[in-house]
Amino acid sequence: MARADFASDVTREEFERVRPMLEAARRRTRPRKHDLYDVFCAVMYFISSGAAWRSLPQDFPPWRTVHEYFTQWTTAQGGRSSLLERALQELGKEAQLEKLRALMAPR
Known part of the structure; x- marks a missing residue:
């Protein structure tokens, strides 16, 4: 089933x-239940909106699934940028990259 489009979506x-x-x-376990594109767009929505995880629109995969991917993708490894930071840089999404860094900054 097709989901609604959001302003934060990438093509x-x-x-x-x-x-x-x-x-x-991804750890190789079982087949993926959700389209990785939808998960990535949900992460982009979270970064752009600043909404709580549980407030993700129903069109996206379950918030716990999206949160798990977000956690995997934002874990910095060996002093390098996180995977999500590198992906945003590759896509030229500087505004989202700055929002992500603000979210991840120690408080």
């Missing part, structure tokens, strides 16, 4: 540029 073409790096972060 499928943009997503295909970062799909390989995002898929590489």
